[in-house]
Amino acid sequence: MSQDYSSRGSVSRIDASISVPVRTFIFSSLLWLLVASVLSLIVALKLQVPSFLGECPWFTYGRIETLQRNAFIYGWASNALFALNLWIMSSLARFELKSSWLPVLGGIVWNLTLTYGLIQVLLGQLNGFALLEMPKEVAPAMVVAFLFAALWPAVAFARRPTGNVFVSQWYIIGATFVFPVITVVAQLMLLWCPTLGVMQALVHSWFYQNLILLWLGGSALSAVYYFVAKESGRTISAYYLATVGFWTLFLFASWTGPATLLGGPIPVWLQSVGVVAALLMLVPTVITAVNIFGTLAPRNGIAQAWNNTTLRFVLVGAISFTLSALLNIVFSTRSLNALVRFTPFGQAQEHLAIYSFVSMVIFGAAYYILPRLTGSFWPSAKLVHLHFWSCAAGSLLFVVAGLTQGWAAHGRTDFAVSALPGLLAASLLLVGHFAFALNALGMLAADKAPSNRRSY
């Protein structure tokens, strides 16, 4: 998996071949990131001043929150992961994409349908299932767009010249497979041919856990393995366990759905199955921790990682992954779950997974990929620092906000006051994201003609 970057400022043939689609994805993901951050600031403001933007049904809390969630997951994270998966797989499998217009087309359709779906949500056409809120004609189009945009890593893997396999490749293939299957099945069972009664909640929990843990989580884990190995220049410690980690993650994560419905009106045996699966998630969690931290910890590796922009973000992501996985395990035991279920703390836990883990890893990866893709440097090192520190602080504050709000939800402390850390966190993240976007857009704009700058 070595690639020759000895001459900085030039773009490898592999990177040049995927440059247009990767840029398309990154560019769209940046726009969605900004949209989502502004929306989450509005949501946080609305918890302080409920009447803020309250005159018009379009901007009611429920719709804005729904928009924020979908823009973040489908707009920012998914677009960025299309780019990451394609880039990582191409470089591992030494793949030169021939028909790059296909993924570009996929990306365009994906973003247009997403925009359409979100406008419908804004106008009041929404369902009650988180991340399936958009009207039912949207998901089929998005799945087709996904096939165009995101299957190229699998093609790269199938056509790689050597038989070598690195653990990142499994994760990418698994994650890519999961998304279309769960989306079609959940759509069918919830909106097209709906099941009756609480079966819907069960189906939704299955979809949701798979989406978060396998599509987002799996893709991000692939990047963690890749960049930890690549940037530290070390081999993954206890690498033989990585296979077990991969398979146990995919095996157990898809059963954890009912563990998110504890105490709900679904059969108790299903809840117990979910809890068992959630406890078994300890296996992949420990294995990835051994792999990642075992690689970085010895010989002062953490300090070195800290001094490397990419690894610093990835490290924060990996720590958040381990932490959020452990919290999920602990709080899926019945008695503890009863305490935190339905409270904002549960949301903070989720934030740890989809923001502090997935997004931080994406940021780290972008700091590695974009220079190689464009052949230029990051315009401003100051903005990189600003980005890291405000996002790290914002992530931490979100967890604090979860605790204070959760406390308020139980007792009688004033809710608005308890939501203040959340407001601060949302503002910090917005600042960080602007810094990141400014830098990245500057880089994308600096170099307009990628394909005729080929060199080794």
Added chain:
Amino acid sequence: MKNLNLILAGVFFTLAASFGGLLLSGQVQLGQLHRAPAEEGGPLFPAKEPGLAIQGREVYLSLGCVTCHTQQVRPAGQGNDIARGWASRPSVARDYVLQSQVLLGNRRLGPDLVNYGARVKSDDEVHTHLRTSMPGSVMPAYGFLYTQSKDGSFRPTEDAVALVAYLKSLKIDYSSPEAKLKQ
């Protein structure tokens, strides 16, 4: 594991296993659930929703009330929902068999609403709650659901009327074979 199709097949197997184990077996158990009488020969529960309430659910959905309100009450051993007076029995799967979209919800910034219809006294109370913001509450006022006439009084729009009918139809004040109401 070097072959693409083998990895894909393996991942397919893991997904299919959870699909079969959770969703198909859930469907076998829950798919046949129907309304049931509280006692032998009595009326069937849950009662059919009035048409206005069905329209009201659409309003509830469209305004995203589900982001702050749940519609499920956990049994006494699991959380303090019953102690908080949200209902006198836990909600069970049978309570939901008539609903086109089940809005269990997973976050409670406001109180649970599954039995709201049984605790509210009058339509006016609900209208006032929706139109104005309670002091110290994070629930926004939904003023756009009302029009003000010349004499200063507020008239609910069709949406508001339907929404209130829906909220008042939310009741689990009957016994079901799985959860008897304690007298």
Added chain:
Amino acid sequence: MSDSNNSRPVISGQVASWLGVIAFLAVAIAVITYAYLAFRSTDGVDADRRLAQKALRADLESKAKGKLADSGRNTDGTYHIPIEAAISLIAAKPEVLVQLRQSNVGPGATAPAPVFTNGTK
């Protein structure tokens, strides 16, 4: 990679692999979807019963309508004739009506049941 044949195939190797992955996904989705629909149809039994009942009701109703339009013998031994015929009969011979009234005063149990209640509920 070695796709650099001079005679380019209609579908390049990469696109062919891509279609292969799509085919795999399609099969996977079809299998799961089929399993769901097959399991779901078991609770279609109820819908089938409703459909059958509807057909039965329509059948009985059309039979009952038929009885209004032709003459014949009822199961309880009385006779029925089309309504127009009955009206002209009464118009020609009004005392029939009086006779009918008298027979209706008799014990209700023997009175012929209205035809419509023969259908299912």
